[in-house]
Amino acid sequence: MKPTLEAGYPVQSLEYWLSPELAKVSPPEAPSRLRQLADAQGTLAAGWSSAITGGPVLALTGTYGSILSGNLSWLIVLGLIGTALTVVGVLSWKRVRTTLPTSDKSLITRGPGSARGGITTMAVFAGLTGAALATALPAAAERGTTGALIGAYLLIVALLGACILVPSIVLGRARKSFRRRLDADPGFRKAVEDDLASWRDPYGHAGYGPL
Template identity: 45%
Template structure:
């Protein structure tokens, strides 16, 4: 796999990290052109999105426990779902912090089958909700709409579905879609992370040619 950038690349030492991170260079380079920085950003965003989804799923389990407790009139579901949910949230938060603060291994193939940005995620989530509500409206009996208990159950199920879509689809897609901007902000705000990029810049060489380190 070769790396392509807009301008003709120069040796790594001839360009500082700020040059490769600059928005000006990114603006004059095709969005689909590959580079080392873009591979780092995309891999980092994919890992962060995956662990963020895990954090969200833990929160959804806690929400499910609360919903069932309200529906059943007992607090038993709260610890049954809340404790595993809290454990998943804490564990995924630890790994999220790790991948956020380190350079990812870009050699590993990462397959992202979900939406790659917020707009796509909102469209997908909206479609799922429309189908879900449409199926319920089509199959429900007329008396269901006058039954407060049935409507309460529908509202709770809908709340759970929305939480699931936010955790598993919208949040990861948002992180993935903003991965390059996130990397640029991280490099500007975190001296340790910037030092990792500086070290990578000094040692990395394109294994397939003489392409530059960026753009981002």
């Protein structure tokens, strides 16, 4: 069936634009409305995924601080902040993944956009931090605080994982996750179909897809 025309634009079904074959023949960097939505949603989800995983790291940091200092205020303060951060992150994560992102602003991320990039970046920062802390090992050994220094380093690595690695994994899987939700969530698919019916490229005659 040939596509109909509306105001000079070819109108195709969402199923057509979601075709894996169409995505394969289109360069990954080629822009499309579907890719814009998936990438924007992935950017928002990546931010909240960092909050979800960062909360437990804060709580663990509070626990560690309390053990070292014997003061429960570390655990109470950082534990409460970490719990609140995780709860807000989970609620926001669910909302972001079930609604279409607004398209009036472009979302820009400075971090790595794939798991490989996240691992590389995290390894670099962890290596630099480890090298810096290694210079303090002799003094820590004299004071008997080597274990505390190692524990602090492990917490820093965990924080790097929450802030760099986890978001990069989410970003790298943004388009695949978007496609899965379209197949699994009828309400979300209806929202995308409504967007397809009303969207027109403001700068030319670009198509709605591929994804």
